[in-house]
Each structure stands twice: as structure tokens, then as C-alpha cells.
Amino acid sequence: MYGKGLRALSISTVVAMAVALGLVFFYAPLEAEQGFLQKIFYLHVPLAIVALCGFVIGGLLAIQHLRTRDPRWDMRSYVAIHMSLIFAVATLITGAIWAKGSWGHWWVWNEPTLVSFLIVFLLYATYQPLRFAIEDPERQSRYASVFAVTAGAFVPMNFIAVRLSTAYLHPRVLGGTSNLPGSMAFTFLISLIAMALLYATLCKYELTAKHTRAQVRALRRRLAGQAETARRPRSAAPTLTAGALPTHSAAGSEA
């Protein structure tokens, strides 16, 4: 189900990453103000954009879950947010490295972009504990979806608020006052595509692994003659029931 097209996606990601790295280090010119240090932006900014978009996608998938009550949408929303959290960690670390090289400090508290991203990260860092705190799977998925929708709406609002703030200390890559020249913009675009592909590939891997695990568990229960509602280990991750496993199962049958 989820494994379909995984090989093509993986190959595309590897090729895109290789091309992006080649462009960053051999094609894009050195930036006049920051020099070689600016190369971090081709990594840091796409990571941040993909992470934030992933949070919003997680919210959209959660809306679909709330509409249909199909646990597969909850699983997709969970994986999107889970992967975005990993990308957000990478964003914060690479941003701190850039700040140290550029400003001489690992973190600057009066920079709105940095602090707002940290707030978004900390908000989503509560997602997994929230899920784990609720034992009933149905209630867990419903509450998690409500959280994902609310937090997902907060992300673009937060982004707009930062854009409207007057302190433009953080370099603007897209729009604003410092538009990139052609070669840099092209390199950035390829880096963004490569990062989006990496995100999509890792999400697909995660979904495939979880789906396969659920299938194995269902098969084990069937062989052991256990009921579908048999014991479920407490987990933050959503559990797919056997009814949700076949690709052609009716949506909404798990409510």
C-alpha cells in the first residue's frame, strides 16, 4: 500500500540531493556579505520551510481524520508531524551553527524568526506526550487530530506575524528586501525540492514500516486466534486495526 513507488521516490531523492549539493558548492557564487558561511542557507532555510509545511500538512490530514474517522488519516497526520519535528530539530541546530558563525552567538533571543520557530517547535514537542497520555486509542487519535488542526493553523499565523514585525534582522531568502540573484535562487529552489523529496521519502518509509508492522501484528493475532480488540501496548503512535489494513477498505468504518 504505502510501499508503492518508494523505490522511485528514493532514487529521485538521492539524485536531487546530489544535484543540490553540487549546485551549492560548485555553482552558486559566494555571497558578498557572508561569504562561504551563506552556504548553510541552502540547507537551513529549506529544512525550515519543509518542517513548517509538514506541520500544516499534518493539520490538513488531521481534518480529514476528523471528517472520516478513518485511522489511516490519523497515521498520516502523526507521521507528517513526527517527521516535521525531526526536520525542526535539524533547522534549530543548523540555525544555531549559522548564528555562531555569523553573529558570534549560538542563539539570539531578540531575533523574532528564531524565537517564533522555537515556539512552534516547543508547541509540537507536546504532541507526542499528549498522545501517550491518552490510553484509549479512539480518544487519543481524536484529541491528537484536534491538536494538529489547532497547531497547524497557528503555524501560518505565526509566520505572518513574524513577517509583519519591523526588526528585519534575519536574512530574507524569498521576497522582502534581499531577493537572490538568478544562480542563487535556482540553487535554493533545487535545494528546496531535494529537501521536500527527502521529507516525502522518509514519511513514506515510516508509513510503510508502520503499515507492515500492523499487518504482521494482525497476522499474528489471526494465527493465535485472538480477537482484534486484544491487548494493545500503550503507545503514542496510532494503531491500525485489521479493518483499516486492506487498501480497499471503506473509509469511516472504524468509527
Next chain:
Amino acid sequence: MALPLAELPALPLHEAGKYVAGAYVVLFVLVLIYVAIMALRLSRIERELGELLELSQAAAPAPEAESLPARESTLA
């Protein structure tokens, strides 16, 4: 502390290189950790599938055998 970027001098290559390398290594390490976790999961699924194969092979002649309830209880 929060100087405008235009006032900050560009770091020389030998000094900026370590920061750039550090940033790219961070992503590489994170992906590597993820791949390692996925490999562990895959090996666990493979082991479980092996166990299930043994279970199904053991359960195959079950209809002919008379001790079916006893066998089922050991599987649970």
C-alpha cells in the same frame, strides 16, 4: 549583539568552513540515525515474520491433529 547583517564582515573560508561542514554533517547524522532506526525496525519485522511462518507451518496440519486446543493455547 544583534548587528544588521551588512555590518558583519564575511568570515574567511578557513573559519567559515567548519561551520558549513558542521551544518551539513548535522543533517547527514540525523538521516543516518533515522536509517539505523529503520534498519532495526526492519530486522524486527523480519524476525516476527519468521516466527509467524513457523506458526503457520505448525498450524497447517492442525485440522488433522486431535490436540488442536492445546496447540492454540501455546500460541496465545
